[in-house]
Amino acid sequence: MSAIIPQRQKSTRDAAMLKLSSQIDALTKERNDLHLQIDKIDEKLSNIRAEFGAIYNEPSPLLNLPAEITCLIFDYATITPPGYGSNYLFSSRVQEDQREPETTTELVLSHVCRRWREVALSYPRLWARFMYREDENILGDELDLQRFETYLSRSGTQSLELLLDFNDNDFNPGRPNTTTSDNRARVLDMALSHVARWRVVTIRVDFDFRVLNRLRHLTEQEVPKLEYFAFCPYPSMSRAHGTGDIEERFNLADRATALQSTIFTGGAPKLNYVHLGGYGKILPPLSNITTLRLEAEDFAEYVLSWPAMRQIMDIPTLTNLSIVGNVFDPPAMEHDLPLITMNVLEHLRYENDAMTLLLPYLRLPALQSLVLRNVWLPEELGQTVPVPVPKPGTGYFFPSLTTLTLIDSTTSTVLAGRFFAHLTKRAKTVLLSIEEPEENILIPLYSYLPKECWPELSTLILNLSTDDDVQLIIELATKGPNRRGKKVQVWLCDVLEKTWREDYRARFARLEEACTIKTLSETPSSTLEADEQCVWDMLSPVWPPASGERVYPGYTNNDDPFEIDLHSFTQF
Numbered sequence: 001m002s003a004i005i006p007q008r009q010k011s012t013r014d015a016a017m018l019k020l021s022s023q024i025d026a027l028t029k030e031r032n033d034l035h036l037q038i039d040k041i042d043e044k045l046s047n048i049r050a051e052f053g054a055i056y057n058e059p060s061p062l063l064n065l066p067a068e069i070t071c072l073i074f075d076y077a078t079i080t081p082p083g084y085g086s087n088y089l090f091s092s093r094v095q096e097d098q099r100e101p102e103t104t105t106e107l108v109l110s111h112v113c114r115r116w117r118e119v120a121l122s123y124p125r126l127w128a129r130f131m132y133r134e135d136e137n138i139l140g141d142e143l144d145l146q147r148f149e150t151y152l153s154r155s156g157t158q159s160l161e162l163l164l165d166f167n168d169n170d171f172n173p174g175r176p177n178t179t180t181s182d183n184r185a186r187v188l189d190m191a192l193s194h195v196a197r198w199r200v201v202t203i204r205v206d207f208d209f210r211v212l213n214r215l216r217h218l219t220e221q222e223v224p225k226l227e228y229f230a231f232c233p234y235p236s237m238s239r240a241h242g243t244g245d246i247e248e249r250f251n252l253a254d255r256a257t258a259l260q261s262t263i264f265t266g267g268a269p270k271l272n273y274v275h276l277g278g279y280g281k282i283l284p285p286l287s288n289i290t291t292l293r294l295e296a297e298d299f300a301e302y303v304l305s306w307p308a309m310r311q312i313m314d315i316p317t318l319t320n321l322s323i324v325g326n327v328f329d330p331p332a333m334e335h336d337l338p339l340i341t342m343n344v345l346e347h348l349r350y351e352n353d354a355m356t357l358l359l360p361y362l363r364l365p366a367l368q369s370l371v372l373r374n375v376w377l378p379e380e381l382g383q384t385v386p387v388p389v390p391k392p393g394t395g396y397f398f399p400s401l402t403t404l405t406l407i408d409s410t411t412s413t414v415l416a417g418r419f420f421a422h423l424t425k426r427a428k429t430v431l432l433s434i435e436e437p438e439e440n441i442l443i444p445l446y447s448y449l450p451k452e453c454w455p456e457l458s459t460l461i462l463n464l465s466t467d468d469d470v471q472l473i474i475e476l477a478t479k480g481p482n483r484r485g486k487k488v489q490v491w492l493c494d495v496l497e498k499t500w501r502e503d504y505r506a507r508f509a510r511l512e513e514a515c516t517i518k519t520l521s522e523t524p525s526s527t528l529e530a531d532e533q534c535v536w537d538m539l540s541p542v543w544p545p546a547s548g549e550r551v552y553p554g555y556t557n558n559d560d561p562f563e564i565d566l567h568s569f570t571q572f
Contacts, residue, residue, distance in 0.1 A: 054114050063115045070119045074126050078105045124156035131163040132187050145183065148190055159199035159225045162191055166205040185210050198223055202230040202275075215263065215282055222266030229268075229284050232277030232295075259311035261285045272317075278303050278325065290317050291544055295324035297351075297561060304328040313340055320544035323350040324373075324561050330354030337361050347544045349373070349405075349562055356381060359423060363396070369403040369545060370424060373562055377411035382419030397425050404454070405431040405538060407564060410441040417445045421453045428456050431538050433463035433564045440464070442472040450479035460515075461491040461535055463566055466499040470507045478514040487516045491535050493566050494519045520566070539564045 057063050065073075106127060110120035120126055130151045132144060152160075166184050188211055191201075195218070205211045215231070262283045264271075274289050276282070278296025286292065292312065296303050304312075309328035312318070330353075331337060341363040348364070349371030350356075356375055360382060404427040411417030434440050445453055453476060460477055477488040490511070492500070497519050500508045511517070520535065528536065537545065540563055 050114055057113055057115070063113065067119050067122075070116065071123050071125070074106075074109055074120065074123060077109060078126065078129070121154065124154060124158045127151045127154035128158040129161040131165070133163075133165040134167055134184070145186055145190075148187060152190065152194060155197075157197065160191075160194060160197045161200040162198065163202045164188065164191060164204070166203075166211055181210050185214070188214050192218070195221055195223060196225070198226045198229075200228040201226065202228075202232070204230075204232045204277075206233070212282075218263040220266050221264055223264050223268045223271070225270060226264070226268050226284075227270050228273040228275075229271060230275035230277075230293075231282045232275065258305075259283075259286065259308050276303075278327075286312065286315060288317055289315065291320040292318060293322040293543075294327045295322065295561060296327050297325040302326045302329040306331045310340075313342055317344065318342065319344050320347040321345060321349075322543065322562075323352045323355055325352065327352060328354065330357065339363050341365075349543070351375065351561065353378070359420070360396075364398055365400060367398045367401055369405070370398070370401060370427075371405040371407070371562055372409040373407040375409040377409075377413075377416040377420050379413045379416055381416040383415075395422065397423050399426060401426045403427060403429045403431075403538070405433070405562075406441060407433045407562065408435055408439065410434075410439045411444055414444050414448075417441060418448055418452055421445065421448070425452075425454060426456060427454050429459040429461070429534075429538075430454055430457060431461040431463070431564075435465065437465050437467045437469075440472065442476060446472065446475065449475040457488055458486070459489045459491070459531075461538065462496065463493065463539070463564055464496060466496055466503075470500045470504045470511060474507060474511050474514070477511065487514065489518060489531070490515045491518045491520060494521055539566070 106120065106129075109126070110117050127150075130148055132148065164187060166187075184205075191198075192214065203215070212233075260283070262281060264284045268285045269288070271284060272289050273291040274284060274286060275293040275295070278294075292315075294303065294312075304327060306329050312321075337358075338361075340358070340361050344366055345364050346366050347369045348367060349369075351373040353375070356372075356377060357380060401424055404424050411420065432441070442449060442453075449472070457477070460473070462473065473490065477490055497517065500511075518532070520532070541560060543560065543562070
């Protein structure tokens with residue numbers, strides 16, 4: 001039998017609860033009123049401080065500069081130093097030990113004082129850069145959209161630099177999140193409404209069909225100011241979500257059979273740098289480009305047919321070429337191939353087996369630097385070449401080559417290695433980055449090191465395991481025909497230098513006597529000598545090298561596949 005509460009006790013309980021409820025309401029109202037008072041006081045304090053600051057700063061020469069000079073200061077403050085990526089330009093990130101995102105440079109400048117804010121808000125160029133990163137969407141979708149709209153408004157008619165990164169780790173193209181997809185569409189639509197102002201644009205996207213379809217509708221668009229365009233899809237995202245048929249559903253595997261533009265066909269007269277991440281359906285005009293990055297590292301299918309790739313090689317202005325992954329369907333090597341002459345190509349780097357087989361057919365009179373990554377020189381190298389087949393040590397070589405970088409690359413046969421060594425014989429600076437000691441290209445070439453391998457060598461940069469034998473370096477750096485009286489400069493990680501000095505004392509003493517040993521710390525210091533700066537530029541490339549005023553340092557080295565980690569620092 002349930003307990004029955006007496007009527008008098010129930011009335012007392014209700015009265016007590018009613019009284020307490022009234023007290024809660026009263027205190028809540030009082031607290032809200034106090035918050036309002038605090039907000040009003042904060043606003044008054046802010047205004048008073050602003051007035052105080054204006055009076056205090058009035059005699060400051062810095063605040064009495066002409067607006068043009070102040071704008072010049074702002075320009076210098078927002079310049080990206082060489083070697084930095086987009087994280088320097090766009091620094092709205094949350095660090096591990098921070099609760100709030102870092103504020104972008106332009107926002108900092110506009111909140112220093114009233115004078116600087118007036119100048120900043122009236123200076124369109126300061127607001128012409130914008131980054132939208134979905135995986136680090138700190139402010140929230142709506143605030144980021146409002147911020148983008150504000151930037152577009154404040155930048156006036158200035159040329160735009162945009163980085164739109166639509167990469168959500170939780171996004172599933174098979175079951176798309178409507179809110180995420182809608183926000184992407186709104187951001188992209190805002191950007192597309194100002195396409196005539198695009199100057200530098202990077203778009204990264206997982207397989208959101210609405211985004212891809214919008215880009216494909218740019219077919220006849222004219223982009224008169226566009227200089228740099230990067231489109232990099234995330235194929236790994238579809239695999240991560242178990243949607244392996246995504247390429248077939250969107251015809252991503254359909255390779256481009258001819259070099260025909262699919263976007264910006266209305267004209268892109270200034271476009272000189274293009275970075276494509278493996279999706280052949282988005283192809284801007286390439287007729288005037290100087291730099292091309294085709295990096296399809298995660299794609300299983302070829303992006304271009306061989307005829308389309310051959311057209312790329314015929315672009316008369318192409319100066320810098322980077323190839324990673326299954327970029328093109330290789331030609332049949334059993335048939336005679338004509339020689340391929342690229343008269344102005346200065347910098348070539350690749351991770352692609354087909355490119356290695358093409359090396360004997362390439363005539364590159366202006367080539368200055370060559371970079372190979374994860375390449376095994378096949379036994380066919382040097383055997384399928386124009387008749388007559390040259391003997392090792394004879395035949396064509398790259399006449400202007402000065403710099404050679406081999407990243408985890410070696411040779412399958414001695415003959416192929418000797419052919420490659422002859423092809424690159426003019427190299428004066430050689431960087432060897434080898435993770436596995438048994439894959440050191442110097443091992444199969446040991447007997448030929450003094451005579452055939454880079455006789456004009458002056459600088460040798462070594463990123464090796466501490467298990468590599470110093471004797472290989474002694475043979476290469478001290479016994480060449482042109483070594484007499486000339487000391488090769490050898491750069492070592494400080495851990496490698498210490499290990500060799502302790503474990504190979506006699507041999508290292510010989511190396512130290514015959515060469516000039518230089519050491520690298522784990523991270524570069526803020527002040528570097530010119531020669532050390534050159535070494536770090538090769539390890540952490542802003543590509544292409546020596547590109548002068550046409551470099552885009554905030555964009556060109558994003559997730560660069562050729563960046564080198566110093567192995568010796570991870571040995572312990």
